[in-house]
Amino acid sequence: MNLLNRITIDAGICHGKPCVRGMRWPVEVVLDMLGTGMxxxxxxxxxxELERQDILACLQYAKLSLSGHNIVDVA
Incomplete structure (x- = not known):
């Protein structure tokens, strides 16, 4: 399963920020929780409401974002 399928972008949810499965859980918030040591x-x-694969998807999304790859092309 492609974890990136769990990351959605909808202009009507969280101002179009990448979120987990269409919920109001922006990728950046999940990454922030990990970054604070959780x-x-x-x-x-x-x-x-979050699943382990959601967290892994956020990490994969961040990695691809930083790598310079076009996320649309790899998803």
């Missing part, structure tokens, strides 16, 4: 397990415990 473990994947802590995030999942605190936010049961």
């Amino acid at each position: 473990s994947v397990e802590e995030i999942l415990d605190d936010h049961p």
Whole structure:
């Protein structure tokens, strides 16, 4: 399964920022939680609407964003 399919962009949700599965969970918020030291397990415990694959998708999206690849081409 392509994890990037879990990342959606909709102008009507979070001002068009990349989000997890059309929910109001921007990729940047998930990355921020990881960056503050939260473990994947802590995030999942605190936010049961998220799934482990959602967090992995956010990491993959960030990696591709920084690599200079066109995300549309690789998704």
